Amino acid sequence: MERTGAAAVIIGNEVLTAKVHDLNGPHLIKRLREVGIPLHSVETVLDDVDAIVDAVARARRKARYVFTSGGIGPTHDDVTVRAVALAMGRNVVRLQEMLDLIMSRATEERPVTAEGLRLADAPEGAVLLPQADMWFPVLTVDDIFLLPGVPQLFRMQLETVLARLSGSPVAVSCLYLRLGESDIAAVLDRVALDMPHVAIGSYPEFDTDKDYRVKVTVESAQRGPVDDALTRILTGLPEGAVVRRE
Amino acid sequence: MERTGAAAVIIGNEVLTAKVHDLNGPHLIKRLREVGIPLHSVETVLDDVDAIVDAVARARRKARYVFTSGGIGPTHDDVTVRAVALAMGRNVVRLQEMLDLIMSRATEERPVTAEGLRLADAPEGAVLLPQADMWFPVLTVDDIFLLPGVPQLFRMQLETVLARLSGSPVAVSCLYLRLGESDIAAVLDRVALDMPHVAIGSYPEFDTDKDYRVKVTVESAQRGPVDDALTRILTGLPEGAVVRRE
Incomplete structure (x- = not known):
């Protein structure tokens, strides 16, 4: 390894x-x-x-x-x-x-x-x-x-x-959704399975003062795959699911 | 084990x-x-x-x-x-x-x-x-x-x-010293070696605004061994080494 x-x-x-x-x-x-x-x-x-x-x-x-x-x-x-x-x-x-x-x-x-x-x-x-x-x-x-x-x-x-090491910064985007995790799991499943080089995270929010119920993060070494995954997730979600994206 | x-x-x-x-x-x-x-x-x-x-x-x-x-x-x-x-x-x-x-x-x-x-x-x-x-x-x-x-x-x-588990609180004491770690290491060594059931920690402080240079912690499941270890450490240190104890 x-x-x-x-x-x-x-x-x-x-x-x-x-x-x-x-x-x-x-x-x-x-x-x-x-x-x-x-x-x-x-x-x-x-x-x-x-x-x-x-x-x-x-x-x-x-x-x-x-x-x-x-x-x-x-x-x-x-x-x-x-x-x-x-x-x-x-x-x-x-x-x-x-x-x-x-x-x-x-x-x-x-x-x-x-x-x-x-x-x-x-x-x-x-x-x-x-x-x-x-x-x-x-x-x-x-x-x-x-x-x-x-x-x-x-x-x-x-x-x-x-100062002696070198890394490569990560491309990342976030979606804030008004649906719960159970409602979006099927869509995330599919995209995560199809795109193993993109890391997709799902973080529920239980504070009712917040304007969203789940934050989804999408990241990869390159911007291209992140945008592709985002498009696929957005296509799979019902209309009006997205509060905002970052 | x-x-x-x-x-x-x-x-x-x-x-x-x-x-x-x-x-x-x-x-x-x-x-x-x-x-x-x-x-x-x-x-x-x-x-x-x-x-x-x-x-x-x-x-x-x-x-x-x-x-x-x-x-x-x-x-x-x-x-x-x-x-x-x-x-x-x-x-x-x-x-x-x-x-x-x-x-x-x-x-x-x-x-x-x-x-x-x-x-x-x-x-x-x-x-x-x-x-x-x-x-x-x-x-x-x-x-x-x-x-x-x-x-x-x-x-x-x-x-x-x-609420379902039971523990037993720990006895602990601290010494704040005006000596550096290199100056107290020999004393701590001896006590730590003789009393393996007492945990002795030594934490240097590099912020010159503080009134001490090392914090020593002594802890054990029982109060008795803590007091014994403290007495032995204090006996081994030069006069005036202790800023305060807690």
């Missing part, structure tokens, strides 16, 4: 125990969509080596790019580097380039501790991507990007990564 | 393509924490049968309770029932009880369509949990709860489910 698009693994005890809201998953989803890299899945797991190994290995089997968030500091709960190495069947090594960076930042007041040096640990073969306004580079190995969990750092590092 | 706690599978093309923010995952996380049911993972996948089967089967291997969100309407993209049945090795059957409910709601103006009857499809062995203020019951099979993706419906159905 060809590996395409991206997958994300959020390493987050603090998310799953409701101590913080995950901001990194939603931000990654938004940015990948903007640059046109399709996303297979976002999985939030505990800070547990086995759970991370399993999630990263699976992400890697389907996706070309894997993003992890969190677990890359110097404390006992930072196990992402070890887990990514295990998922790839590689050793953990100490990167000289990163050691040099850490040492260069040491001061008499804040000497380097043995634990501080753990920041230089990486899966064998890892590469550091320098960042414009930040001393800490992006740690990456074979298109796996190990980003930090702290949201402001995650965002900066993500931009460094995205 | 004993199956404990919960796991969630969010079925969400619309989430992964940034059309909507997922509200159900965060809400589920918060409510499970409040009632004291530990959560292993939240996985957001595409509306794809294979992806859902895989995610549900994995969730079921580790968790006693599995919650799915989305994909249970009458349209072509609603494949959750089929995927859950496949993950359990069961057939899809049409539930008479649900058929009766659907038929009882039909009117001359809004007759039942063939596609509308799909709402009565369920994995073999499924049970319907009645809900107080809603005609649509909760669909459940063997502690898998198939909840709708629409947030207001998800929330109502979740409460129906949670």
Whole structure:
């Protein structure tokens, strides 16, 4: 199977125990969509080596790019580097380039501790991507990007990564309908079956303040198939079904 | 392996393509924490049968309770029932009880369509949990709860489910420290290693407006071990390290 698009693994005890809201998953989803890299899945797991190994290995089997968030500091709960190495069947090594960076930042007041040096640990073969306004580079190995969990750092590092990748934006159109899902299902069925390269989504709205009952989305890599599918859906719907289109 | 706690599978093309923010995952996380049911993972996948089967089967291997969100309407993209049945090795059957409910709601103006009857499809062995203020019951099979993706419906159905489960709230304490993670890692290491039944989290803060540099969380099923771990951490830290505790 060809590996395409991206997958994300959020390493987050603090998310799953409701101590913080995950901001990194939603931000990654938004940015990948903007640059046109399709996303297979976002999985939030505990800070547990086995759970991370399993999630990263699976992400890697389907996706070309894997993003992890969190677990890359110097404390006992930072196990992402070890887990990514295990998922790839590689050793953990100490990167000289990163050691040099850490040492260069040491001061008499804040000497380097043995634990501080753990920041230089990486899966064998890892590469550091320098960042414009930040001393800490992006740690990456074979298109796996190990980003930090702290949201402001995650965002900066993500931009460094995205600047190196290329995607292709998606063509999308929406129909807002005054019929219910059961009434339009037969039409959508037919078009979805005939046009497998167009993704058709159907989203019911139960808020009676809204002027529509179902939103239908039609998307594809190209504009042509989207317009074709739209025409076919509109032809199949009874007159007056459409509130508006976007 | 004993199956404990919960796991969630969010079925969400619309989430992964940034059309909507997922509200159900965060809400589920918060409510499970409040009632004291530990959560292993939240996985957001595409509306794809294979992806859902895989995610549900994995969730079921580790968790006693599995919650799915989305994909249970009458349209072509609603494949959750089929995927859950496949993950359990069961057939899809049409539930008479649900058929009766659907038929009882039909009117001359809004007759039942063939596609509308799909709402009565369920994995073999499924049970319907009645809900107080809603005609649509909760669909459940063997502690898998198939909840709708629409947030207001998800929330109502979740409460129906949670009223039947029992959890045990967690004891938790926090320390806010003026030291960095590298400076406290050795102390946390020791306590974490000695007390495996206490979960110790370390979360750096890089916003310089805040009065602390690291937040440490200590939690366990019982208050006693939390207090013991806190005492050990405080003893290990240099004087003046603590900004405050909660």
